[in-house]
Amino acid sequence: MKVFNFNAGPAMLPASVMERAQKEFCNYNNTGCGIFEHSHRGAAFQAVLDKTNQNIRDVYGVPENYDIVYIQGGASMQFAMIPMNLMQGAADFVDTGTWSSKAMKEAKAFGEVRLAASSKETKYDHIPDFSEWKLSDDASYVHITSNNTIYGTQYRTFPKTKAPLIADMSSDIMSRRVNVADFGMIYAGAQKNLGPSGLALVIIRKDLVERTPANVPTMLRYSTYTENDSLYNTPPTFGIYMIGLVTDWLKEIGGMEAIEKMNEEKAALLYNAIDASNGYFSTPVKKDSRSLMNVVFRLPTEELEAKFIKMATENGMIGLKGHRSVGGVRASIYNAMPREGVEKLVDLMENFRKNN
Ligand SMILES: *Cc1c(COP(=O)(O)O)cnc(C)c1O
Numbered sequence: 001m002k003v004f005n006f007n008a009g010p011a012m013l014p015a016s017v018m019e020r021a022q023k024e025f026c027n028y029n030n031t032g033c034g035i036f037e038h039s040h041r042g043a044a045f046q047a048v049l050d051k052t053n054q055n056i057r058d059v060y061g062v063p064e065n066y067d068i069v070y071i072q073g074g075a076s077m078q079f080a081m082i083p084m085n086l087m088q089g090a091a092d093f094v095d096t097g098t099w100s101s102k103a104m105k106e107a108k109a110f111g112e113v114r115l116a117a118s119s120k121e122t123k124y125d126h127i128p129d130f131s132e133w134k135l136s137d138d139a140s141y142v143h144i145t146s147n148n149t150i151y152g153t154q155y156r157t158f159p160k161t162k163a164p165l166i167a168d169m170s171s172d173i174m175s176r177r178v179n180v181a182d183f184g185m186i187y188a189g190a191q192k193n194l195g196p197s198g199l200a201l202v203i204i205r206k207d208l209v210e211r212t213p214a215n216v217p218t219m220l221r222y223s224t225y226t227e228n229d230s231l232y233n234t235p236p237t238f239g240i241y242m243i244g245l246v247t248d249w250l251k252e253i254g255g256m257e258a259i260e261k262m263n264e265e266k267a268a269l270l271y272n273a274i275d276a277s278n279g280y281f282s283t284p285v286k287k288d289s290r291s292l293m294n295v296v297f298r299l300p301t302e303e304l305e306a307k308f309i310k311m312a313t314e315n316g317m318i319g320l321k322g323h324r325s326v327g328g329v330r331a332s333i334y335n336a337m338p339r340e341g342v343e344k345l346v347d348l349m350e351n352f353r354k355n356n
Pocket residue numbers: 009073074075076077099145147148149168169170171189190197198199
Protein backbone atom coordinates (compact mmCIF):
# COMPACT_ATOMS: atom_id res chain seq x y z
CA MET A 1 0.00 0.00 0.00
CA LYS A 2 1.23 3.50 -0.82
CA VAL A 3 1.82 5.40 2.41
CA PHE A 4 1.15 9.11 2.81
CA ASN A 5 3.32 10.51 5.58
CA PHE A 6 1.72 13.41 7.47
CA ASN A 7 4.45 13.60 10.11
CA ALA A 8 5.33 17.07 11.38
CA GLY A 9 9.07 16.50 11.20
CA PRO A 10 11.14 14.78 10.19
CA ALA A 11 8.70 14.80 7.33
CA MET A 12 8.35 13.24 3.92
CA LEU A 13 10.50 14.36 1.01
CA PRO A 14 9.36 14.35 -2.62
CA ALA A 15 9.23 10.80 -4.02
CA SER A 16 11.34 11.75 -7.03
CA VAL A 17 14.02 13.17 -4.73
CA MET A 18 14.13 10.02 -2.62
CA GLU A 19 14.42 7.89 -5.76
CA ARG A 20 17.21 10.01 -7.19
CA ALA A 21 19.12 9.86 -3.89
CA GLN A 22 18.71 6.08 -3.90
CA LYS A 23 19.96 5.82 -7.48
CA GLU A 24 23.04 7.90 -6.68
CA PHE A 25 23.61 6.51 -3.20
CA CYS A 26 26.57 4.21 -3.92
CA ASN A 27 27.84 5.91 -7.04
CA TYR A 28 27.46 9.65 -7.20
CA ASN A 29 27.85 11.10 -10.67
CA ASN A 30 30.00 8.14 -11.82
CA THR A 31 32.65 8.81 -9.20
CA GLY A 32 32.42 5.25 -7.82
CA CYS A 33 31.42 6.32 -4.32
CA GLY A 34 28.53 8.02 -2.54
CA ILE A 35 28.51 11.80 -2.13
CA PHE A 36 28.89 11.52 1.63
CA GLU A 37 32.00 9.38 1.14
CA HIS A 38 33.62 12.24 -0.74
CA SER A 39 35.94 14.80 0.85
CA HIS A 40 34.12 17.97 1.73
CA ARG A 41 37.04 19.78 0.12
CA GLY A 42 36.90 17.84 -3.16
CA ALA A 43 35.46 18.95 -6.47
CA ALA A 44 32.40 16.68 -6.30
CA PHE A 45 31.12 18.08 -3.02
CA GLN A 46 32.08 21.66 -3.85
CA ALA A 47 29.91 21.40 -6.95
CA VAL A 48 27.01 20.14 -4.83
CA LEU A 49 27.44 22.99 -2.35
CA ASP A 50 27.69 25.63 -5.09
CA LYS A 51 24.62 24.29 -6.85
CA THR A 52 22.60 24.13 -3.63
CA ASN A 53 23.49 27.72 -2.73
CA GLN A 54 22.63 28.91 -6.22
CA ASN A 55 19.32 26.99 -6.21
CA ILE A 56 18.28 28.64 -2.95
CA ARG A 57 19.36 32.06 -4.18
CA ASP A 58 17.45 31.63 -7.46
CA VAL A 59 14.32 29.87 -6.22
CA TYR A 60 13.84 31.94 -3.06
CA GLY A 61 15.11 35.22 -4.48
CA VAL A 62 17.95 35.77 -1.99
CA PRO A 63 19.64 39.14 -2.65
CA GLU A 64 23.41 39.48 -3.05
CA ASN A 65 23.83 41.15 0.35
CA TYR A 66 22.74 37.97 2.13
CA ASP A 67 24.85 34.90 2.87
CA ILE A 68 23.49 31.35 2.74
CA VAL A 69 25.07 28.91 5.20
CA TYR A 70 24.38 25.50 6.77
CA ILE A 71 24.91 25.04 10.48
CA GLN A 72 24.69 21.85 12.50
CA GLY A 73 22.45 21.61 15.52
CA GLY A 74 19.10 22.31 13.86
CA ALA A 75 16.83 25.25 14.54
CA SER A 76 17.19 24.83 18.31
CA MET A 77 20.88 25.68 18.17
CA GLN A 78 19.93 28.89 16.37
CA PHE A 79 17.79 29.85 19.37
CA ALA A 80 21.11 30.31 21.20
CA MET A 81 23.34 31.40 18.34
CA ILE A 82 21.11 34.33 17.41
CA PRO A 83 21.32 36.14 20.76
CA MET A 84 24.95 35.09 21.24
CA ASN A 85 25.90 36.81 17.99
CA LEU A 86 23.33 39.52 17.44
CA MET A 87 21.88 40.67 20.75
CA GLN A 88 23.28 43.97 21.94
CA GLY A 89 21.34 44.73 25.10
CA ALA A 90 17.74 43.88 24.30
CA ALA A 91 15.60 42.26 21.61
CA ASP A 92 11.85 42.05 20.91
CA PHE A 93 10.09 38.70 20.69
CA VAL A 94 6.63 37.68 19.55
CA ASP A 95 5.40 34.60 21.36
CA THR A 96 3.17 32.46 19.14
CA GLY A 97 3.84 29.06 20.66
CA THR A 98 6.28 26.49 21.96
CA TRP A 99 9.08 27.29 19.52
CA SER A 100 8.88 31.05 20.08
CA SER A 101 9.03 30.44 23.83
CA LYS A 102 12.08 28.23 23.45
CA ALA A 103 13.83 30.94 21.44
CA MET A 104 13.03 33.46 24.20
CA LYS A 105 14.30 31.14 26.91
CA GLU A 106 17.71 30.85 25.26
CA ALA A 107 18.00 34.59 24.62
CA LYS A 108 17.54 35.40 28.32
CA ALA A 109 21.12 34.33 28.95
CA PHE A 110 22.43 37.07 26.62
CA GLY A 111 20.32 40.13 27.22
CA GLU A 112 16.92 41.56 27.92
CA VAL A 113 14.08 39.63 26.32
CA ARG A 114 11.13 41.94 25.64
CA LEU A 115 7.74 40.49 24.84
CA ALA A 116 6.32 42.54 21.96
CA ALA A 117 3.17 40.48 21.54
CA SER A 118 1.78 37.09 22.50
CA SER A 119 -1.21 34.86 21.80
CA LYS A 120 -0.54 32.70 24.84
CA GLU A 121 -3.70 33.82 26.66
CA THR A 122 -5.90 32.34 23.95
CA LYS A 123 -3.85 29.15 23.72
CA TYR A 124 -1.88 30.38 20.72
CA ASP A 125 -4.87 30.32 18.41
CA HIS A 126 -3.78 33.27 16.27
CA ILE A 127 -0.97 35.54 15.17
CA PRO A 128 -1.25 38.83 17.11
CA ASP A 129 -2.29 41.75 14.93
CA PHE A 130 0.71 43.92 14.06
CA SER A 131 -1.11 47.01 15.35
CA GLU A 132 -0.94 45.55 18.88
CA TRP A 133 2.78 44.88 18.86
CA LYS A 134 4.89 46.85 21.32
CA LEU A 135 8.23 47.15 19.57
CA SER A 136 11.04 48.98 21.30
CA ASP A 137 13.20 51.63 19.69
CA ASP A 138 16.51 50.16 20.79
CA ALA A 139 15.87 46.47 20.06
CA SER A 140 18.77 44.57 18.47
CA TYR A 141 16.26 42.60 16.41
CA VAL A 142 12.68 41.34 16.38
CA HIS A 143 12.24 37.56 16.56
CA ILE A 144 9.19 35.75 15.17
CA THR A 145 8.12 32.19 14.30
CA SER A 146 6.56 32.35 10.84
CA ASN A 147 4.70 29.04 11.11
CA ASN A 148 3.73 27.46 14.40
CA THR A 149 4.11 23.77 13.78
CA ILE A 150 2.33 22.64 16.94
CA TYR A 151 -0.58 25.12 17.06
CA GLY A 152 -1.19 25.36 13.31
CA THR A 153 -0.92 29.13 12.93
CA GLN A 154 1.02 31.05 10.30
CA TYR A 155 1.82 34.66 9.44
CA ARG A 156 -0.01 35.62 6.25
CA THR A 157 2.08 38.77 5.88
CA PHE A 158 5.11 40.12 7.72
CA PRO A 159 5.48 43.40 9.57
CA LYS A 160 7.91 46.10 8.57
CA THR A 161 10.15 46.59 11.59
CA LYS A 162 12.86 49.12 12.34
CA ALA A 163 15.14 46.53 13.92
CA PRO A 164 16.13 43.56 11.73
CA LEU A 165 13.35 40.98 11.58
CA ILE A 166 14.55 37.45 12.34
CA ALA A 167 12.23 34.58 11.46
CA ASP A 168 12.27 30.94 12.48
CA MET A 169 10.83 29.48 9.27
CA SER A 170 11.55 25.86 10.16
CA SER A 171 8.13 24.64 9.10
CA ASP A 172 7.36 26.88 6.15
CA ILE A 173 10.69 27.74 4.56
CA MET A 174 10.42 27.82 0.75
CA SER A 175 6.72 26.98 0.85
CA ARG A 176 5.63 30.37 -0.51
CA ARG A 177 7.00 33.60 -1.88
CA VAL A 178 8.62 35.87 0.68
CA ASN A 179 10.57 39.06 0.21
CA VAL A 180 13.88 38.03 1.77
CA ALA A 181 14.97 41.69 1.92
CA ASP A 182 12.27 42.29 4.57
CA PHE A 183 14.29 40.13 6.98
CA GLY A 184 17.62 40.45 8.70
CA MET A 185 17.84 36.70 8.97
CA ILE A 186 15.76 33.65 8.07
CA TYR A 187 16.57 30.25 9.52
CA ALA A 188 15.07 26.80 9.41
CA GLY A 189 15.77 23.31 10.67
CA ALA A 190 15.92 21.29 7.46
CA GLN A 191 13.68 18.38 8.34
CA LYS A 192 10.27 19.79 7.42
CA ASN A 193 10.57 21.30 3.98
CA LEU A 194 14.19 20.91 2.92
CA GLY A 195 15.88 17.62 3.72
CA PRO A 196 17.10 15.44 6.58
CA SER A 197 17.33 16.62 10.19
CA GLY A 198 20.41 17.87 12.01
CA LEU A 199 21.22 21.08 10.20
CA ALA A 200 19.76 24.52 9.84
CA LEU A 201 19.68 26.64 6.73
CA VAL A 202 20.61 30.21 7.67
CA ILE A 203 20.09 33.16 5.33
CA ILE A 204 21.68 36.20 6.96
CA ARG A 205 22.22 39.80 5.88
CA LYS A 206 25.94 40.37 5.57
CA ASP A 207 26.17 43.41 7.85
CA LEU A 208 24.66 41.55 10.82
CA VAL A 209 27.51 39.04 10.86
CA GLU A 210 29.84 41.80 12.04
CA ARG A 211 28.02 42.24 15.36
CA THR A 212 29.42 39.14 17.05
CA PRO A 213 31.31 39.82 20.32
CA ALA A 214 34.93 38.66 20.53
CA ASN A 215 34.29 35.98 23.17
CA VAL A 216 31.92 33.86 21.08
CA PRO A 217 33.54 30.49 20.24
CA THR A 218 34.57 29.84 16.65
CA MET A 219 31.93 27.22 15.85
CA LEU A 220 29.16 29.43 17.22
CA ARG A 221 30.05 32.54 15.20
CA TYR A 222 28.10 33.25 12.02
CA SER A 223 31.23 34.68 10.40
CA THR A 224 32.96 31.30 10.69
CA TYR A 225 30.31 29.93 8.31
CA THR A 226 29.95 32.94 6.02
CA GLU A 227 33.69 33.50 5.60
CA ASN A 228 34.38 29.84 4.87
CA ASP A 229 31.37 29.00 2.68
CA SER A 230 30.11 26.60 5.42
CA LEU A 231 33.40 24.69 5.11
CA TYR A 232 35.34 25.72 8.23
CA ASN A 233 34.98 22.18 9.50
CA THR A 234 33.28 19.17 7.94
CA PRO A 235 29.73 20.22 7.23
CA PRO A 236 26.74 17.83 7.14
CA THR A 237 27.51 16.91 3.54
CA PHE A 238 24.68 14.46 3.03
CA GLY A 239 22.10 16.93 4.33
CA ILE A 240 23.39 19.66 2.04
CA TYR A 241 23.29 17.24 -0.89
CA MET A 242 19.66 16.40 -0.09
CA ILE A 243 18.72 20.10 0.13
CA GLY A 244 20.35 20.37 -3.29
CA LEU A 245 18.04 17.67 -4.67
CA VAL A 246 14.96 19.17 -3.01
CA THR A 247 15.73 22.61 -4.45
CA ASP A 248 16.38 21.04 -7.89
CA TRP A 249 12.87 19.62 -7.58
CA LEU A 250 11.43 22.99 -6.55
CA LYS A 251 13.04 24.54 -9.62
CA GLU A 252 11.66 21.84 -11.90
CA ILE A 253 8.08 22.23 -10.71
CA GLY A 254 8.10 25.98 -11.21
CA GLY A 255 9.65 27.53 -8.11
CA MET A 256 7.93 29.46 -5.33
CA GLU A 257 4.96 30.62 -7.37
CA ALA A 258 4.03 27.05 -8.30
CA ILE A 259 4.61 25.53 -4.85
CA GLU A 260 2.71 28.35 -3.17
CA LYS A 261 -0.32 27.68 -5.38
CA MET A 262 -0.15 23.94 -4.71
CA ASN A 263 0.15 24.51 -0.97
CA GLU A 264 -2.80 26.91 -0.95
CA GLU A 265 -4.94 24.40 -2.81
CA LYS A 266 -4.00 21.48 -0.57
CA ALA A 267 -4.74 23.44 2.58
CA ALA A 268 -8.05 24.70 1.17
CA LEU A 269 -9.18 21.10 0.60
CA LEU A 270 -8.65 20.32 4.29
CA TYR A 271 -10.04 23.54 5.74
CA ASN A 272 -13.10 23.25 3.50
CA ALA A 273 -13.67 19.71 4.76
CA ILE A 274 -13.46 20.99 8.33
CA ASP A 275 -15.72 24.01 7.70
CA ALA A 276 -18.32 21.92 5.83
CA SER A 277 -18.62 19.30 8.58
CA ASN A 278 -21.22 21.15 10.67
CA GLY A 279 -18.84 21.23 13.61
CA TYR A 280 -17.98 17.53 13.55
CA PHE A 281 -14.44 18.56 12.72
CA SER A 282 -13.30 21.83 14.25
CA THR A 283 -10.12 23.82 14.44
CA PRO A 284 -9.25 26.15 17.31
CA VAL A 285 -7.22 28.33 14.92
CA LYS A 286 -8.60 31.76 13.96
CA LYS A 287 -9.39 31.93 10.26
CA ASP A 288 -6.89 34.62 9.33
CA SER A 289 -4.05 32.74 11.04
CA ARG A 290 -4.59 29.27 9.60
CA SER A 291 -1.39 27.49 8.64
CA LEU A 292 -1.04 26.10 5.13
CA MET A 293 1.54 23.64 6.45
CA ASN A 294 0.11 22.15 9.66
CA VAL A 295 -3.65 21.74 9.73
CA VAL A 296 -4.78 21.00 13.29
CA PHE A 297 -8.28 19.85 14.06
CA ARG A 298 -10.43 18.09 16.62
CA LEU A 299 -13.23 15.54 16.52
CA PRO A 300 -16.18 15.50 18.93
CA THR A 301 -14.38 13.27 21.47
CA GLU A 302 -10.89 12.02 22.18
CA GLU A 303 -12.13 8.48 21.60
CA LEU A 304 -13.23 9.40 18.11
CA GLU A 305 -9.90 11.11 17.50
CA ALA A 306 -8.04 7.95 18.46
CA LYS A 307 -10.32 5.87 16.26
CA PHE A 308 -9.86 8.29 13.34
CA ILE A 309 -6.07 8.26 13.63
CA LYS A 310 -6.09 4.46 13.83
CA MET A 311 -8.31 4.15 10.78
CA ALA A 312 -6.11 6.60 8.86
CA THR A 313 -3.04 4.53 9.70
CA GLU A 314 -4.79 1.37 8.50
CA ASN A 315 -5.49 3.18 5.25
CA GLY A 316 -1.91 4.28 4.68
CA MET A 317 -2.06 7.76 6.18
CA ILE A 318 0.48 7.99 8.98
CA GLY A 319 1.71 10.67 11.38
CA LEU A 320 -1.66 12.37 12.02
CA LYS A 321 -1.56 12.45 15.80
CA GLY A 322 -1.46 16.00 17.18
CA HIS A 323 1.57 17.12 19.19
CA ARG A 324 1.60 15.56 22.62
CA SER A 325 1.15 18.97 24.24
CA VAL A 326 -2.14 19.79 22.46
CA GLY A 327 -3.70 16.48 21.34
CA GLY A 328 -6.20 16.20 18.49
CA VAL A 329 -5.24 15.62 14.89
CA ARG A 330 -2.52 17.38 12.91
CA ALA A 331 -2.04 16.94 9.18
CA SER A 332 1.36 18.27 8.17
CA ILE A 333 1.15 18.98 4.47
CA TYR A 334 4.54 20.40 3.59
CA ASN A 335 5.79 20.95 0.05
CA ALA A 336 6.38 17.25 -0.57
CA MET A 337 2.86 16.08 0.33
CA PRO A 338 1.10 15.40 -2.96
CA ARG A 339 -2.44 16.64 -3.50
CA GLU A 340 -3.44 12.99 -3.81
CA GLY A 341 -2.55 12.41 -0.16
CA VAL A 342 -4.69 15.33 0.99
CA GLU A 343 -7.60 14.16 -1.16
CA LYS A 344 -7.36 10.71 0.37
CA LEU A 345 -7.43 12.23 3.86
CA VAL A 346 -10.45 14.37 3.00
CA ASP A 347 -12.27 11.26 1.70
CA LEU A 348 -11.55 9.48 4.95
CA MET A 349 -12.80 12.46 6.96
CA GLU A 350 -16.09 12.47 5.07
CA ASN A 351 -16.63 8.73 5.35
CA PHE A 352 -15.68 8.72 9.00
CA ARG A 353 -18.13 11.49 9.81
CA LYS A 354 -20.99 9.61 8.14
CA ASN A 355 -20.24 6.39 9.98
CA ASN A 356 -19.30 7.69 13.42
C1 LIG B 1 10.77 21.71 14.28
C2 LIG B 1 10.92 23.12 14.68
C3 LIG B 1 12.01 23.57 15.43
C4 LIG B 1 13.05 22.64 15.99
O1 LIG B 1 13.94 22.20 15.01
P1 LIG B 1 15.20 21.32 15.41
O2 LIG B 1 15.93 21.21 14.10
O3 LIG B 1 14.70 20.01 15.92
O4 LIG B 1 15.97 22.05 16.43
C5 LIG B 1 12.09 24.91 15.72
N1 LIG B 1 11.17 25.78 15.28
C6 LIG B 1 10.09 25.38 14.57
C7 LIG B 1 9.08 26.38 14.11
C8 LIG B 1 9.94 24.04 14.24
O5 LIG B 1 8.88 23.63 13.53
